[in-house]
Amino acid sequence: MKGIQSTGPALLMLAILILAPAFAEPAPNTIKIVCTTSVLMDPATYIGGDRxxxxxxxDPTLCPHLQGxxxxSRIQLNMDFIPGADLFMAYNDSNDQRYNIPAVNDFxxxxxxxxxxxxxVSDPSREWNTPAKAKLLAEEVRGWLVQYDPINESYYDERYGEYVKSFDAIEPTPAEKEKLNxxxxxxxxxxxxxxxxWLGMxxxxxxxxxxxxxxxxxAAKVVDDINANPEKYRNVSFIIExxxxxxxxxxxxxxxxxxxINVKRVVFTNFPRSIEGVDTMAEVLEHNKQIVL
Structure with a gap:
């Protein structure tokens, strides 16, 4: 009996120790972010990861100035998410200033x-659709996340480094550069x-x-120039929309x-998630590059 009595408290203590992690400090709440465009949502979700x-x-398929x-309607679809958001991110270019930001503020x-x-963004006139410019944007987004959630700075730094490397991986090779040039x-x-x-075309x-x-x-002005100077365009391979x-x-x-002139008209995009399977900014640039290669 003594053995059984002494074992009971020991087993209880062992069970407590095993279960303790489950009742330890609860996981931090997910940071909810409203972005004006997918250009910002991409680095925010990648660098932020599961946090x-x-x-x-x-809508990433349309220019914001066409979405008045x-x-x-898109705000109404997200009316349960927006009021409880922790961060609001904007590029603050003319489209954000005229359409996206006022619409959210009014709501x-x-x-x-x-x-x-x-x-x-510190410089809203700066474009985002080159690797160098996309990295600058990512650095700012990383800073906003760290400022809001400094305890997880190392986590954001690690994911920021991975995000930056995704752009290094899509740089044109010397052979591709030669062709594009x-x-x-x-x-x-x-x-x-x-x-x-970037592509050097x-x-x-x-x-x-x-x-x-x-x-x-x-486009009409370009047609006028083609008619006036056709030889200038004799070696044009692509028209890029x-x-x-x-x-x-x-x-x-x-x-x-x-x-x-045997020209081909192709379509580039500059917003992630505007094309199926092209979900990140690095994938956007790789997609555009491959169209002309």
Whole structure:
């Protein structure tokens, strides 16, 4: 009997020790983040890992300036998430200032949820669709996460390092660079920087929507130049559209083909999750690169 009596408390203590971790300090709450676009949601969710849950206000398949009627509906779809969000992240470019940020602010005010403090990019004029610029954005997002949740800084640092490496992995090889450097293109304004500075392609001309550059570089203006200087375009291989801006360059393609120039019109994207299977910014850039290779 003595053996049984002494064993009982020991077994009880052993059970407590085994079960103790289950009742230790509870897991931290998930950080809920509202992002104006998927450009910010991508680094936020990657760097934040399992500590973060995020949504995007703007539809990644369309340019935010075309979504005036869509954004309020997308906010309503996320009306249970937004009021309880911990962080609000914005690029703070003209589209955010005119459409995304005011729509969220108005929603919060109209429902008496309080005001919003936005984390905004230090230089909203800086583009994001090259590896170098995407890394700069990721560094800022990492800083916002650490500022909010400093106890997990090492976790965010590790995932930030992995995120940055994803861009190193998609840099063009020397053979790809050589091929791209010899390729002449006409490119939509929003894609000029990655095409010219990152891929190193030879930009013969650019086109843009009517509202950009005072209407001086529309597709119709490029067609006029083709008609006036056809030899300038003789070696153009690609016309590069921007997915979120809609179809702008069909007339340019037709004009070149009418002159016997065998050009191909392709579509780049600059928002993650705008195409199935292209979920990160690194995958966006790799997708664009492969189109012209």
């Amino acid at each position: 973060v849950e995020a949504i995007t206000i703007a 009627d869509i954004i309020p 919060m005010k109209a429902n008496n949820y309080g005001s919003v403090t936005w984390k905004t 010899q390729t002449q293109v006409i490119v939509m304004l929003w894609q000029r920087e990655p095409v010219e500075e 030879n930009v013969v001309n650019i086109f843009a929507p009517e509202f950009a550059l005072n209407g001086t570089r529309t 921007n997915m979120q801006s809609g179809e702008l360059a069909k007339g340019i393609e037709e004009s070149l083909k009418d002159k016997g």
